[in-house]
Amino acid sequence: MDFLAHLQLSSSNIGTSTGNNWINSTGSEIESFSPVDGKSIGVVAATDEAAYEQVMQTSQAAFEVWRTWPAPKRGEIVRQVGNALSEYKESLGKLVSYEMGKSLQEGLGEVQEMIDICDFAVGLSRQLYGLTMHSERPNHRMYEQWHPLGIVGIISAFNFPVAVWSWNAALAWVCGNVCVWKPSEKTPLCSVAVQKIIGKVFAANAVPEGVSCLVQGDYQVGEWLAKDTRIPLVSATGSTRMGKAVNQTVAGRLGKTLLELGGNNAIIISEHADLEMALLGCVFGAVGTAGQRCTTTRRLIIHESVYDQFTTTLIKAYKQLRIGNPLDASNHVGPLIDKTAVAQYLLAIDQCKQQGGRFLVEGKVLTGDEAYESGCFVQPCIAEVENSYPIVQHETFAPILYVMKYSSLAEAIALQNGVPQGLSSSIMTLNMREAEQFLAVGGSDCGIANVNIGTSGAEIGGAFGGEKETGGGRESGSDAWKAYMRRQTNTINWGTHLPLAQGIRFDI
Ligand code: UN1
Numbered sequence: 001m002d003f004l005a006h007l008q009l010s011s012s013n014i015g016t017s018t019g020n021n022w023i024n025s026t027g028s029e030i031e032s033f034s035p036v037d038g039k040s041i042g043v044v045a046a047t048d049e050a051a052y053e054q055v056m057q058t059s060q061a062a063f064e065v066w067r068t069w070p071a072p073k074r075g076e077i078v079r080q081v082g083n084a085l086s087e088y089k090e091s092l093g094k095l096v097s098y099e100m101g102k103s104l105q106e107g108l109g110e111v112q113e114m115i116d117i118c119d120f121a122v123g124l125s126r127q128l129y130g131l132t133m134h135s136e137r138p139n140h141r142m143y144e145q146w147h148p149l150g151i152v153g154i155i156s157a158f159n160f161p162v163a164v165w166s167w168n169a170a171l172a173w174v175c176g177n178v179c180v181w182k183p184s185e186k187t188p189l190c191s192v193a194v195q196k197i198i199g200k201v202f203a204a205n206a207v208p209e210g211v212s213c214l215v216q217g218d219y220q221v222g223e224w225l226a227k228d229t230r231i232p233l234v235s236a237t238g239s240t241r242m243g244k245a246v247n248q249t250v251a252g253r254l255g256k257t258l259l260e261l262g263g264n265n266a267i268i269i270s271e272h273a274d275l276e277m278a279l280l281g282c283v284f285g286a287v288g289t290a291g292q293r294c295t296t297t298r299r300l301i302i303h304e305s306v307y308d309q310f311t312t313t314l315i316k317a318y319k320q321l322r323i324g325n326p327l328d329a330s331n332h333v334g335p336l337i338d339k340t341a342v343a344q345y346l347l348a349i350d351q352c353k354q355q356g357g358r359f360l361v362e363g364k365v366l367t368g369d370e371a372y373e374s375g376c377f378v379q380p381c382i383a384e385v386e387n388s389y390p391i392v393q394h395e396t397f398a399p400i401l402y403v404m405k406y407s408s409l410a411e412a413i414a415l416q417n418g419v420p421q422g423l424s425s426s427i428m429t430l431n432m433r434e435a436e437q438f439l440a441v442g443g444s445d446c447g448i449a450n451v452n453i454g455t456s457g458a459e460i461g462g463a464f465g466g467e468k469e470t471g472g473g474r475e476s477g478s479d480a481w482k483a484y485m486r487r488q489t490n491t492i493n494w495g496t497h498l499p500l501a502q503g504i505r506f507d508i
Helices: 001-005 049-066 071-087 087-100 104-124 163-175 190-205 219-227 239-253 275-291 307-319 339-354 409-417 432-439 479-482
Strands: 030-034 040-045 140-148 152-153 178-182 212-213 233-237 255-260 265-269 297-303 356-361 381-384 401-407 425-430 446-449 487-493
Touching: 001 040, 001 087, 001 479, 049 071, 049 178, 049 212, 049 219, 049 297, 071 087, 071 104, 071 163, 071 178, 071 190, 087 104, 087 190, 104 163, 104 265, 140 432, 152 163, 152 219, 163 178, 163 190, 163 307, 163 479, 178 219, 190 212, 212 307, 219 239, 219 307, 233 479, 265 275, 265 409, 275 307, 275 401, 275 425, 297 307, 297 409, 307 381, 307 401, 339 356, 339 381, 339 401, 409 432, 432 446, 479 487
Parallel strands: 152 178, 152 233, 178 212, 233 255, 265 297, 265 425, 297 401, 381 401, 425 446
Antiparallel strands: 030 040, 140 487, 356 381
């Protein structure tokens, strides 16, 4: 495991940091076990209240300085962060794969996503544009400008232990904010490794201590962030249940949230689809990251005329999947994150059967091979269902793919939309009218709607997020940066009179 040494990780790590200072904490030990081999990778201490307070005070002071740095200068720091991540791409990708369990290809892809968002943020640092307006009054000028918010709290999930944080941090920083990151307690070492990489860049550029902070812990530390009135924006990625709790707490103090929660993403396979291409998109979407992306393909809605043909090839493809150590590049699928996730997978399969589901590829926990010793490897499975089954309406973070038939496109779209979540969606079709109908008003109700592409694997350049129980937030590309800033409208009178708007007369 030379990547651990390269990333300066040891068996015991301090987990709380304000950049280059690592703060001792008496919080309980969080031990990170690899789902790949079940071995302990290392421990970090959870952040206790005193360490949290130190982090908050340091980041508050850092904001006063950082916000005065010109945005392109902040962008220059982010450019260097991107370069440093490129240097460490191999090691960090391996750590992501080893601590989280996704395939090495996907681990490397996750680090690439961090590098990409840094590039994007560098450009953005010269483009935080406001509009100018025409005043109704003579000799007046109106415009709007964007100011940073302050401390951005970032709560990230285990499934993208580094990339989703970087979408938030890279944008937040160029906008002039400072960040306090609480990673998932299931993947603390990825966050420590990233913080160390950043720390070097920050030290070389005399970035104030506190611009990038790290705290560790479970939902309780998340609650501290949600309650803390010093944090104007909390960006949270995770389950809908977690997001609702964060949202209620932050809304209770009229703070802002940016939520990226559960998905229940479907691909519609039309009778006009290129079925070979569709197959690849469906399989990668369903089994990539072992079904633990929020963009994972959970449902296939297949036209009745191609249903038998498509499910037959799908079953064949599932039989060819190589499941095993994700660091071995020849494997397609790694383990689930832990045994709790395995239990949830088994429970969902049980419930699916009870509710009437018929399995085309049976699910099971894999055993009998040394490679499966951690107990976290499961067989990706496929079940024929009705969309209305409670289990199909629910996001189970595991490789369980539900398939169903449709006869008209309107019906397919209704099925696609007929779940509480609204993150990602796709249609596989070569028929232009169908594609456009899927994208038009009355089509997909999701934040992401693709044509001839699966539901996962979005590029950083677009705004990422979804509707309904997905939480409504938008991160990453497009104009998602606006969530990290406050808008100020300025009206300037450069004339010699004080005319009032709306023609009101007020003479004294
Ligand atoms: C997530 O699962 O939380 O679109 C994020 C994708 C990735 C990001 C997923 N770029 O699948």
